[in-house]
Amino acid sequence: MIDPLMFLWPAFLVALCLVGIHAYFGILVLARKVIFVDLALAQIAALGATVAFMLGHPAQSFATYGYSLAFTLLAAVLLAFTRAWGTRVPQEALIGVIYVVAAAAAILLIERAPQGAEHLKQILTGNILTSGLNEVAGIVPLYAAIGLLHWLLRRQMSGTGALFWEFVFYASFGVVVTSSVAIAGVLLVFSFLIVPAAIGVMFASSLARQIVIGWIVGTITSAAGLAASFAFDLPTGAAMVCGFGGALAIAGLLYPFLRGNRQHALRVAIATVRWGFAVILAGSAIQLAAAPRADQPLLDMMEVAAPSLRALYFTRAEQTTFVEASDYAERYHMEAERLNSLEKRNRTEGVAFDDVSVARISSFLKSYGEMRKGEQFVMGEVRARARERVRWSVSLGLLALALASAPIRWRRLWTPGMGQARS
């Protein structure tokens, strides 16, 4: 268990730094209602780097960073201006336009310098897993300086104020986002920014408490996301983003129980679950009746969970055919894998196969693939026919279940006179 720790703790450290500054900025961003401003600023920074790249500066150079920063500052001016200008169009729309135009402009520029495509992708995707102490050393002083600046200017920053202070806000935020996006990618940075802040705002009203709640939530979620990414062998950034989504969902579900009318919340929750079941069951019933040969997500999931369910509607002969086809498919798959690994080992071990042998292996692999596909086709066909046979009875059953689970007050509908009394 030492290996995963060695791997994950630098990423966790980076996540801590990012949570630290983004939870704070997230609260300000939520207050200003400029949710997607970080995407716009990150894209503008990437556009600046692309321009630098086209002018011949290497990817990691000081000049490239300078261009990114200059573009970000220009965008900050633009954002501060749109805030102060005030039209009937909400600022969020303009932020969205800045984002798409910056992204499109970068694509147009990249057309002229294809070697920059990967660079652009890296700026925006990042990979927190492969970041480490170098990145921490780079961002800690920067974030500390910006944090200090904001603490000194806390009165000007908290509300929406004069044009200049708006510019300072967007500029400092742009500097933070430019560096954090390069480390963790836009998706994860957006999660760092919005989710802890949203949960903080949900459960506290003073800025200090909101930040502390955000930090705690961010730290726990980051750790859980990293751990899940290791345990379940998932890409780290995506796992963390889903973790943040889960955290927000849990906080949202808990909120009415902690802060609102518990009984009402419980009633709404139960009704929602029942309606959800009813809709899924009714949908499956209609799908089975209308297109029994098409995918049946509900039945397929049930069969994956409990393959013995097939015995309920397969005939004896169908069951035998299905199991046989499944065994053959598995066997062809294993044979193909065996040949593949034989060929791979032979690249370096023993006497190299001649070209004819390699061609023969290749053609065997192709045949095994076709044969496996054939068996899978048989499996699908057997199941489709069985489902066609039972489509009406099973659909009716599902529909009855759907009606039973829907929170409709049956008794009221049945009682004679109720409807008339109402009208």
Added chain:
Amino acid sequence: MPDAEEHLGRGRQAVTKGMEAPPRAALPHVKSMVLRFAVIATWLALLSPGFAQERIQVVTTTTDLRSLTEAVGGDRIAAVNLVPASMDAEDYQPKPQDVLRLKNAHMLVRVGLDYDLWIDRLLVQAGKREIARGGPGYVDASFAIAALELRGMSVGPGDGHAHGSGNPHYWLDPKNAEIITGTILEALARIDPANAARYEANRLAFLARLRVKLVEWEEKLAPLKSTPIVAYHNSWPYFARRFRLDFAGFIETKPGVPPSPAHLAGIVKTMRERGVRIVVREPHEPDRDVAFVASKAGASVVILAASVGALPEASDYISLFDVNVEALKSAAAR
């Protein structure tokens, strides 16, 4: 079974070759287009009387195929590649100009094996029978290649495309160039039978050069025979088979999906256990992930070109191998 259909198509064309109209048959088609596009008309009028019409216009999807086509066609053809060098051909976004290039082409050469699937839609858009699947000018360069690492099926639902029809990087085995240039030669001879002998001579001269070079490359890479290497993307099975190299692992398990920590830890563990000193990356692949793995295991990063033009020195098919062989050799000597 598209492959079989192609075979049949080819057989039929071979029989009727004598009766086929010469390549100028493309003219009426060009003419009708000229009427539609006034601008292109001027352009064609300026260019065509000189040399453009004389030469056979060939479109290839990748730079590698362009280089091989040029080796066979010599100065009788004018080839363009659609995917710029150093761009990933697997997720190329076609541009409007590409349709025009196809409309002007007498021959199309593609990689196949699901590597350049986007060309199918482009061919439909271009609507030119000559270079459509089964036409005389359609060349799937993977024809008769012994594909490695086949995992899936070639027949999927619909049009016969499913993933897993083999690793598509087959041009990285110089011996496969014999087969590829053979397929190209066949198509050129079909389109322009008058110059068939010339194409054949070009091809033989190229293969003679390649054979000499292959011996040289094999000698240079002989010391790396049991040296384990890790690569970012699995582009190298054919290269590995020809030069007896041991690619012990890949950082990217699925295209476009960042590696998971468990996978990275596994790679680093393998590298430490087996003493991997070399991590290979292509110029368009993320340097940070590769540098991270290399630093954790104390290996050095080598940039190899998987395609002609991906590195500036790899300007044609033969120099592609020259560059890669030299890079690997000097990394092993470090």
